[in-house]
Amino acid sequence: MRPLPATMTAISFDAPGGPDVLRPETLPLPVPGAGQVLLRVAFAGVNRPDVIQRQGFYPPPPGASPIPGLEVSGQVVATGDGVTTPFVGQMVCALVSGGGYAEYCLAEAGHCLPVPEGLPLFQAAALPETLFTVWHNVFERGWATEGEHILVHGGTSGIGTMAILLGKLFGLTVIVTCGGPEKCAAALALGAAHAIDYKASDFVEEVTRLTQGEGVHLVLDMVAGDYVARNLKCLCDDGRHVTIAVQGGVRAELNMAEVMRRRLTLTGSTLRPRSKEFKSLLADEIHQTVWPLVADSQLRPVMDEVIPLREAASAHARMEAGTHIGKIVLAVGE
Structure with a gap:
């Protein structure tokens, strides 16, 4: 595994506005805390809450990254204290509270799901946010x-x-x-x-x-x-x-x-501000109940378009236009 850099490229914005306020910037690499993993992001899902955050109406919860992005796929490259799974080198997808539009992203270990063999990483990044949301609200709530x-x-x-x-x-x-x-x-x-x-x-x-x-x-x-x-x-x-x-x-x-x-x-309900413990329990239930359907290819997300990370503004414009069918994801790096 290649050594970790000191900095990374991320997509951010200085003030709320239209898609054009999104811009790439260079930031320090985040460091995983207790119970967290650091992911080298391959793809990041684009979701309506990202658009609402950019417009200034959906601020990140306390402690969450101000960088947009609520779901990612990629490789675990570092772990914080107390983490035994997922392990360094494993490919996972994860629900995150922010930070997905970046080359590296922190995730709670309990909010990660292993990427099964045969599931492309661009599809894996399109699963967590909608799967967690639909499973909880349709079948649990x-x-x-x-x-x-x-x-x-x-x-x-x-x-x-x-x-x-x-x-x-x-x-x-x-x-x-x-x-x-x-x-x-x-x-x-x-x-x-x-x-x-x-x-x-x-x-x-x-x-x-x-x-x-x-x-x-x-x-x-x-x-x-x-x-x-x-x-x-x-x-x-x-x-x-x-x-x-x-x-x-x-x-x-x-x-x-x-x-x-x-x-x-x-x-x-809203998913983003729920506790780490709740999301871990939800991830565990999905892993037990739904993930076997992903592993045997019965469940695959509907994909609309893959857009480079630096063109995140285009991804937001497409979502706001309402012409997309299925998921838009950003290609960060594999």
């Missing part, structure tokens, strides 16, 4: 079980495509909303049972029609705002509504008598 119907907004986003793939593997009937016929076709090709073009029809009416008036058992919502009341109309009695983003606004007006009468459950 949303209590999804085999045979149920689920409505997912943003069906061709990173989260949406992962929800389709996991839902199909675990026996769910997945209905998605997408913006336009091309995206609807892509969602259907991935395994969605139905894809609703929200620009051409009312998704509430379509869900009612598709479920013969029964409604869905679960809504995975990343819009919030005025979508919440409409989402609740899509739920069957005892249905669950899980919010994971507020792209449509943070406020919603609800008929709480309807929530009571139909025994609806409303919940939500």
